[in-house]
Amino acid sequence: MRGVIEELDADGMGVLKAGRREIHIPFTSPGDVVEVKRWRRRKRKLIAVDFEVVQPSDERVEPRCPHFGTCGGCLLQHLPYGRQIEFKEDKLSRILGMSVNVKPSPVIYGHRNRIDVVISTKGIGFRKRGTWWDVVDIEECPVFGKTSAKVLRSLREFIGDHKPGLYEIGKNEGFLRYIVMREGKFTGELMVNLVTSEGTLPEDFPSYFDYADSIYWSVNRTKSDVSYGEIEKFWKLEFTRERLGDVVYLIHPNSFFQTNSHSAVILLEEVSKRVDGERVLDLYSGVGTFGVYLAKRGLNVEGIEANPFAVEMANRNVEINGVDATFRVGSDRGVGDLSGYDTVVLDPPRSGLHPKLIKKILKDKPESIVYVSCNPNTLAENLGKLSEGYSVEDAVGIDMFPHTPHVETVVKLKPKV
Incomplete structure (x- = not known):
């Protein structure tokens, strides 16, 4: 089947229309002439799995990453960045039913402060798009930056010297499973976290990463294919730090933190300017990303978070920033007045x-209410229900995730009169 891509769907895939049938094709652009040889049904969509761009659109640009088109991490590197922003604005406007401007990321390569790299018998890298069992072997990740190449060279040197077992995806066999890198983009501090199955790690492991500020060994004792585990041991710093504006945050291997530090500064500013009054509840507060920033501005902040460890980290962030805020463990189903x-x-x-x-x-x-969302679909559903008593005062998008179809949204709501 041959045809011209007319538009992108909400997932960033090109749409080829043939009669009543629509085939969704990754890594394509409006204006591309494509030849589709095979597709399969996934989640009520027909997804092309064997296709060729026979005549590229004039809109396309050369992707920086040599693995673009096979790696599952980035879908839109072939689009000019301005076009990516337009796509995200159109997406938000369609889903939310209102016009939403998206603020671009100040940095579009080297912006990610965390990557989780698979270590397997298939390779060391990221999942091949459309599979859970295959891996694209990489030397460097451009969206993380040059440090990734250094860490991966050290990892391969360690593997070459010690010949540890590599994880066999699907069989739950092997020792080395993931290496996770976290980098403070504004502090320059680097954390390396090796995630393994249960076993013995050679004593000289830390020496391979002596340039890192923090080195961790985590053990995943489950069959779940996840890039975290119980902390077995760490060397050097217990936490690395990131600075967003005038606030410093402690980073731990098992903490959630916004993955684009550059855009996170914009996100904090956009949330802050929409906060009214003095007394603020930070619900789903995590490690205090919003709450500590708002407390730094003199507001009276209380945070509620279901994860006890995140609450502990939030209160540490309160202490190191010298602000007045309180974070406690609680559920979104049991909040008070x-x-x-x-x-x-x-x-x-x-x-x-x-x-x-x-x-x-x-x-x-x-x-x-200031509602921050990374999922416009559930945001739209929630706004529909909240419309019984609230109206949207304004909304803005922030591109936390360049080269992907994802976008963060901040919405301010006020009670209806």
């Missing part, structure tokens, strides 16, 4: 707000 807060900041997981919390918000009617 919300009416006493001037602003409630919401940053839920991709699944969105719990229905009980939505009912609680509509009942208590806090004076202002």
Whole structure:
């Protein structure tokens, strides 16, 4: 089947229309002439798995990464960055039913402060797009930066010297499973975290990464294919640090932190300017990313987070920044009276707000809500339910994820009169 890509879908794939049939094709651009030889059905979509761009669109640019087109990490490197922003604005406008401007990332390569690299018998790198069992072997990740090449060289040297078992995906066999890199883009501090199955790590392992500020060994004792585990041991610093604006945050291997530090500064500024009053509830507060930043501006902040370890990290961040804020363990289903807060900041997981919390918000009617979302679909659903008592005052997108179809959104809501 041959035809011209007319548009991109919400997932960033080109759409080829043939009668009533639509085939979704990764790594393509509007204007591309494509030949599709084979496709398969996935989640009610027809996805091309064997195709060729026979005549590229004039819009395309040369991707910086040599693995573009096979690696599952980036989907849009072939589009000019301005076109990526337009795509995300169109996506948000379609899903949310309103015009939303997207603020671009100040840096579009070397912007990611974390990457999780698979160590397997298939290779050392990232999952091949469309598979869970295959790996694209890489030497460097351009969206993380030059440090990735240094760490991966050291890892391969360690493997060459000690011949440890590499993980066999699907069989739950082998010792080395992941190496996770975290880098403070504004502090320059580097953390290397080796994730293994249960076993013995050679004593000289840290010497291969002596340039890192923090070196961790984590053990995943489960069959789950995840890039974290129980902390077995660490060398040098217990935490690395990142600075966003005038706030310093401690980074731990098992902490969630915004993956684009450059855009995270913009995100914090956009949230801060939408906060009204003095008393703020930071719900789904994590390590205090928003709450500590707002407390630095003199606001009275209380944070609630379900993960006890994240709460511990948030309170450490309060201490090192010398601010007045309190973070505690709690559930989004059991929050107290919300009416006493001037602003409630919401940053839920991709699944969105719990229905009980939505009912609680509509009942208590806090004076202002700032909703931060990485999933426009669940955001749209939640806004629809909140519209019983709230109206959207404004919204802005922030590109936290260049070269991917993902986008962060900040929405301010006020009670209806």
